[in-house]
Every structure is written in C-alpha cells, then in structure tokens.
Amino acid sequence: MPSLKDLKNRIATVKSTQKITRAMQMVAAAKLRRAEDAAHQARPYTERFNAVMAGLASSVAGSDSAPRLLAGTGKDDTHLLVVMTAERGLCGGFNSSIVRLAKQRIEKLRAEGKTVKVITVGKKGREQLRRDYGDLLIDHVDLSGVNRVGYGDAQGIAKQVLDRFDAGEFDVATIFFNRFESVISQVPTAQQIIPAKFETEGDAAPATLYDYEPSEEEILADLLPKGVATQIFAALLENGASEQGARMSAMDNATRNAGDMIERLTIEYNRSRQAVITNELIEIISGAEAL
Secondary structure (H helix, E strand, O other): OOOHHHHHHHHHHHHHHHHHHHHHHHHHHHHHHHHHHHHHHHHHHHHHHHHHHHHHHHHHOOOOOOOHHHHOOOOOOEEEEEEEOOOOOOOOOHHHHHHHHHHHHHHHHHHOOOEEEEEEEOHHHHHHHHHHHHHHEEEEEOOOOOOOOOHHHHHHHHHHHHHHHHOOOOOEEEEEEEEEEEOOEEEEEEEEEEOOOOOOOOOOOOHHHOOOOOOHHHHHHHHHHHHHHHHHHHHHHHHHHHHHHHHHHHHHHHHHHHHHHHHHHHHHHHHHHHHHHHHHHHHHHHHHHHO
16 A cells, blocks of 8 residues: 555646646647648638649540549559658547558558558658558658648658659559548548549539640649649648647546546545544554553
8 A cells, every 4th residue: 555655746746747738738729720720721722623633634534645643654553652640649549540541551452462662751650650561661751840831841742752753663642641520530531642533523613614725634734743732731731730639639638537546546645644643543542541
C-alpha cells in the first residue's frame, strides 16, 4: 500500500499533467478554427476545378493525344503511395488511422505482385511505416518547420511526384490523408492523383457545350500538373483540420481522465490518512488505559 507521501506526490503529478492537457486542448481549439476554415474554403474551388477537368478529360478519353498524366503509362506494375500524417503525436488515432489504411493498401498491392514505393509527409507516419516497410520508403518530406501549410508546400511535394513520374519510377500514385468531418470524426481517405481521376459533379454542364481554344489536350497538359498540386494542397488542409480536431478531442479525454484519477487518488489519500489517525488514536487510548 502506498504511503501518504507517495499518494500526495502522485496527486500533484497528475494535477500538473492535467494543466498541460487542458492547455493543449485550448491551443488545439484555437488552431482548429483556422484550419477548419481553410479546409472548408478550399473545397468549393477543388470541387469546381475537378468538375471542369472531368469535362475536359471525358472529351479526350481514349484519344492517342491524351496527356500522359491522364492516360497513364499503360501499365499498373509500380505504385507510389504518398502517406501524409502529422509531425507531432498526442492526437489520438489520427496518425494510426492513416497508416493503417496505407498498410492495408500495401499488403493488397504486394499480394497482387505489384511493386510499392512510399513517400512519407510527416514524421509520425514515417516512424510507423519504417518498422515494417522500411525497404519501401524512398523519400520523406519534413514539414516540422512550417507553421502554416501553404500552396508552396503542396507544389514542392507535387513537383517531386511529377519528376519521379516523368522519370518512369512508377505507374500509379495515390495520396493518403484524413478528410475532416467534425471534431470527433476524421475519415481516412485514399485518392489516386496519377493517372488523374475526376468525379463529375451532378450539376456540371456537359463538356460538349464548350469550344476550347487552345485544344482540350493543350489545356489538360497545362492544368493537370496544377491539378496534382491542388489535390495535394486540399489533402494537406484536410489533414491539418483533422489533426487539430483529433488533438482537441484527445486532450479533452485526457483532461477528463486526469480529473477522474485525481478524484480516486484523493479518496484513497483521505482513507489512508483517516486510517493513520485512527491507529494513532487507538495507540494513545491503549497507552492511557495501560497507565
């Protein structure tokens, strides 16, 4: 049974931890507002951009003049997975859920006899993947020094992916991230970016109503690289909001758990203290009766 001093020290330690988790929760809540606004503001542009690109892509689908980023290499042998996680932990299952989805895809592709290469964005994903798939990691993007992710960061990642595609290092590229739904809900998502895949919006006008100049092929050749950067940027924003939401929720749970632990330890401390006082009284009374 722990002594009164041990219990008192433990209560003080848990209280200090509770102050830290409460402060981290408040910081995450402040950052979440900005990150959520950024993710929501990027969605309309990304959806409209994809709708326009889908119309252009449908008009040149199957054509010999279709850009390579749209048509692909004609093979499906080598896959590049870009796994985007956070630089820091203490955000619940945020990082683990992305890595779990990536691992499932890796196992599926390897079972089919495909070659898999992995680029990690964020330290936590790299740490988890390195244990089991260290031989598949070909590069890492460090964003630890970036206070606020910008389009330039997405362009840097996109350039690296596009350069590797031009060099013939892979056939299909997929990004992995968490799509923000709410503070308590982040959806692990895998999105193919090369060859480009676009979902046509229901209210999008048919591409046949438009005459493009220059041709659709030239427009796509110019816009498809920007499309890769746009999709990566949108994923980074979704990840940023998801990370702060997950951290806020995790720190709230930690603060509550610390409060429960303090309450239990305080009850145990009071009971132990009462038992010590009772024993001392018994000893005093017994001594007085002996006299």
